[in-house]
Amino acid sequence: MGLKWTDSLDIAIELYEKFPEQDPTRINFMDLRSKVIELDEFDDDPNRSGERILEAIQAAWIEEAE
Template identity: 65%
Template sequence: MSLKWTDVLEIAIQLAESKPEIDPISVNFVDLRKWVMELPEFDDKPEHCGEKVLEAIQAHWIEERD
């Protein structure tokens, strides 16, 4: 399975599992984008990511944590 930017829920789940020490509320988008691209299953072009995608990932990550 490869992850694309549109897989915001699965990305959020993987971030929650791989970075349990991180509070997603305080994450800046530069770090968030970098961490998503570092996920082992991530396979998409960096230019396909925008602020709305990062906001959606962050929102799902917050929900996963809670």
Template identity: 60%
Template sequence: MKWTEVEEIAIQLADAHPEVDPTKVNFVDLMNWVIALPEFDDDPKHCGERILEAIQQAWIDEMD
């Protein structure tokens, strides 16, 4: 899984952290949680604020 697979990342984060409100997650934690996902296989340096915003929004959408 790569940074660009925002929806899949969001699904996996929702499964891995069901007790977390994605609107309250800071980007440092979000990035670390994405990197820790078992299927994630991308360079952490390729992540930026825009990607993290997209992941966070997709996670919020997933919770609705």
């Protein structure tokens, strides 16, 4: 079973592992959306993301990076 937009913590962990050089506090939502879609495990409609979902993913990624 792949990752869905609502799996913010799991997505954040995958982002942290795949993009260790990326500072999650300095990413805009367009780039964040692109990186999520690039994940091998991502299996959801790319057009279903919204600002609230991206904020949740970014916050979880920041938490993971600390």
